[in-house]
Amino acid sequence: MQPVLLAGRWQQGQAVGVFRATCPQTGEPLGPEYPVSSWEDCHQALEAAQEAFVQLRRTSREQIARFLFRYAERIEARSQQIAQTAHQETALPLKPRLLEVELPRTVNQIRQAAQAAQERSWCRATIDTKLNIRSYLAAVGPVVVMGPNNFPLAFGSASGGDFAAAVAAGCPVLAKAHTSHPTTTRLFAEEALQALQEVGLHPATVQLLYRVSHEDGKRLVADPRVGATAYTGSRRSGLELKAAADAAGRPIFLELSSINPVVLLPGALRQRADQIAQQFVGSCLLGCGQFCTNPGLVLVIDGPEAQQFIQTVVEQFRQTPPGTLLSEGVLENLHRNVQKLVQAGAEVLCGAERLPGPGFHFANTLLRVQAEQFLQAPQTFQTEAFGNSSLVVVCQDLEQLLRVIGTLEGNLTGSIYAHTQGEDESAYAEVAFALRPRVGRLLNDKMPTGVAVTAAMNHGGPFPATGHPHFTSVGIPAAMTRFGMLQCFDNVPQHRLPEELRDKNPTGRMWRLIDGRWTQEDVKPQPEAV
C-alpha cells in the first residue's frame, strides 16, 4: 500500500481501509493500492501543519516564492509522466488538454502565485499614518484543500489554484487527493516535497492524504487547528462539509455546482445561429462536459432561428463521438440527473442513455423543455447533469425569458449572445439586469468554459455555486485573499511591525493604501504618533 505524506515523510500511516483508482476507459482497477487514512493520520497531519505554520510565519516571503518557482520547474521536468498518469486516471485527452493546456496553466498559476508572494500587494496593506493604525491580510493558518475530479492538475489538491494561493499566502496545505486520481496527486506531492527540501522550507508545508472517511472529513474541516478549507466538488458532499465547518466557525470556501445559463437573444440567432451552435457544441462537449463552467442550460426565445440552432446542435451532438467520463460515479449521477429532468417533462432531443462497452460513456445529450413547464418546477429543471448534457429552455417571448431567469439559483457564469450590430440592445439590457446578480461572471458572445487566470477573473458566484459571493477561487491575487485574516496593528512601533506595514516599502513594488492613496512609495517619515 502506498504511503501518505505526513510531517515531511512518506510513511505508512494508520489506514482504516484501502482503495484503488479505476481506469475510466475499461472500468478496471488501476495503479497501486492507496490508504483510507484514519483520524490518527489527520491528527498527525494537523499537528505537523501547525508546526509548519509557525515556521512559515517566521519565513521570508522570498523563500516561499522560491519554493513555488522551484516546484513549478520540477513539475515541468516531470510533465510527461504527470500528464500521462492523469490521462490514465481520468481519461481526459493527453493532448492538447492535459499536456498542452492544463499543465502549462498549472505551472503558470503557481508562478503567478510565487510572484504575488514576492511582491506582497495581495495582502492589501492599509496604513493610517496619523493614527499609526495599520492592517493587512496575514496567513490564516493551515489550509485543507480538497480538489475535484475534473481538473487533476490545475485544480489538483497538491498542485492547483487553491494549493498555490494558500501556499503563496503563507499557509501550509493539507491536501486531500481526489480519489479518482491518487497517483497523479502523489507525483505532484513527490515533487513538492523535493522542492521544499531544496529550498529549506518546513517539510510539512505540503502534506497529502488520499482519502478519509466521511466523518473524518467533517471533523477535519471543523478542527480548530485548521485555518480554512478550500473544497471543489459535488454539492451534496460540499454542503455537509460546510455545515460542519460553519458550526465550528472555521472558514470554508466551496465551489459546489453550476449550470451556467447561456441566453441566446433573437438577433444573435438571426445573425449567426450555426456559428453559435458550433461554439456551444465545442464548449458543452469539452472534457466530455465535465467543466464547472459547462453550459448546462440554454435559454432561447422560440422562432425559426432557435429551432435551427437546436437542430444544428442535435446533429453535431449525434456526429461527435462522446468522450469518456471520469468515473462510474460521474456516469451514474449524469444518468440519474438526466432521467430526473426527463421525468420532470424535458424532451429528449438526442442521447440520454448510457453507452455499452467497457468504460464510462454516455451519449451526448440535448434536452428541451418549454419555459411554461420549466416555470412549474424551476428547482428540478436546474438539476445539474454534470457531463456531456445540456437543457434548452424554449421561451415564448422576452417576458417569459425574464421570468425563467428570475428563478435561477446562483451560478458561476452566465452568458448572453446578442446581435453584433445592436439589434438586441434593449433585450440585452433587461436580460443582463436580471441575470447579473445571479452569476459570478457575465460573458458576452462567449461560451463560459474558458477561465483565464487573471487578476480580474471571478471564478465564484452566489450560493449554491459557491459558499460565499465575495470570493473567487481563480485569479491571483484575489484567490489568495481567501486565505488571509485581517490583522490590525494599533500604535505598534516600526521595529515590531511586519515588513509589509513598516514605513519602508519592503519590495519597492508592493502596492499599499497609505492615507487613502494606493502607492508603491515608502511612508514618509512621521513625527512620533501622539
Added chain:
Amino acid sequence: MQPVLLAGRWQQGQAVGVFRATCPQTGEPLGPEYPVSSWEDCHQALEAAQEAFVQLRRTSREQIARFLFRYAERIEARSQQIAQTAHQETALPLKPRLLEVELPRTVNQIRQAAQAAQERSWCRATIDTKLNIRSYLAAVGPVVVMGPNNFPLAFGSASGGDFAAAVAAGCPVLAKAHTSHPTTTRLFAEEALQALQEVGLHPATVQLLYRVSHEDGKRLVADPRVGATAYTGSRRSGLELKAAADAAGRPIFLELSSINPVVLLPGALRQRADQIAQQFVGSCLLGCGQFCTNPGLVLVIDGPEAQQFIQTVVEQFRQTPPGTLLSEGVLENLHRNVQKLVQAGAEVLCGAERLPGPGFHFANTLLRVQAEQFLQAPQTFQTEAFGNSSLVVVCQDLEQLLRVIGTLEGNLTGSIYAHTQGEDESAYAEVAFALRPRVGRLLNDKMPTGVAVTAAMNHGGPFPATGHPHFTSVGIPAAMTRFGMLQCFDNVPQHRLPEELRDKNPTGRMWRLIDGRWTQEDVKPQPEAV
C-alpha cells in the same frame, strides 16, 4: 402602539405582541408601546427591500451619497433629542459620551461612507485590458442590520457603521432595532425617511422593525431575498442566527463576543504600574464596561509590581461609583457570568455583587485567578462577563503566560504593554507571536476601548469574536466590502459595463487595479479585444 417603517410608510403592520423599553435608572417601563412584528411584516419588508434594491441598482452613486450626507445633517439637527432619548433608554452618560462622542462619530462615519460611495474605490475595480476581463464588488442585495444594545447611535441598526456601510455599498437596509432603545432608533428612522424623500431615493431603502420572534429572526436572515445580514450582539443569539443563515447559504457577518486580553509585561509594570492601572480602570469602566472591546482579561507575571497594579485597580474600582447597566438582561448575565467565574475558582478582589436600589447596578468587579487554575479550565475562565468586570490571570513566568495565551479563543483585540526603553523586547516578541493570530487588532501600550473609524481599522477577529476573520465592521471602505459580491464581466463591450469598469474613470478619483497597477487614470484606449 407605534407604527413600523415598512415600504416607505409608517404603518401599523401586523403585530403579534407588544413591548416597551425600560428605564435602566429606575427599572420602570419607558416610552410608548412598540410592536413585535409578525412574519407578514418581515415578508412585506423584504418585498419592498427587493424593489428598493432594483431601483438602487439603477441609481447614481452620487444620489446615494447625497442621501447619506443629508441624513447626517438631519441627525445633527436633531442631535439633542436623539442623544437625550438614547440617554433615557440606555443610561449612558449624555455628556460627553452620547452627545459629544458617539453622535459625532455616528455622523462622521455616515459622511465617510457617503464619500466612499462617491469616490467608488471601495469596490476594488480590477481590469485586465488585454483579455477585456473586468471585475468589481457590486451591492449584494438587501441587508438586515441587527445592532447591539451598547452603542445606540454609532452601531444603531438604522444609523450605525453597518447601516452606513450597507447603504453606501448600494444595499437597502432592513433595520431590526435593539429592543432596549426603540425610540432612539425610531428617531433615526424618521430622519432617514425624510432624507430619502428629500433626495428622491426609493423610500424602502431604509425600513425599521422593532422586534421579531426568535423564529422569525432566523427565517429572516435565511430568506433568499436577503443579500446579507450584519449582527452585533450576544454570542448565543448570534450563533443561532448564524446557523440559520449558513444553512441557507446567506452571508452573515457577526460580531459576537470578546474579552480582549491585555498583557502587562514585567518591565512595563516596573516602569509605570500606577499609570497603567489608571488607564485600565478608565477603559474597563468606560460605559460601565459595556464595550465590545472592554478589557475583560488581564495577564500578568507575578511580582511586586503586578501586585501593586492589582491593588491600585482594586482601590480605584472601589472608589469609582459604578455606572448604570443597560438593562436587566445585562445585569443578570453579568451576575451569572461573574458567579460562574467565581465558582470555577476565581477570587473576588472587589465587587461581584448586584447593588440594591432601583435600576440596574453592579459593583465594579475585579477577579483574580492563578494561571495554573486557569489552564485547568481555560474555556470557563474565558466566559465573557459583559459589563464593569475583569479577570486578572497571574502567571508564574513567561512560559506559563505563553501557555495561557495558547488557550485563548478568537478576540477582537489584544493589548501588550511593554517597557518603553526596550527591557521587555524579547518577551514582547514571544507574546506578540502567540497572541497575534488570536486577535483582530493588536495594540501596544494602549487600552482597546478606542475604535477609530479609519481605513486601517480592524474591528473583527477570529471566531468566536466574529463569524469570519477576513472582515471588519468598522473602517471605511473595508467595512463596505462585506456588502459586495464579486462580479466579473468577460468580453463585455464598454457601453454595457457599469461605470466603475469602463475605460473612463467615472470620478477621476477612483482607484482601480488596471493590469496590476493601482491608478486613478483612465484605461488607455485599447485595440478591440480579440
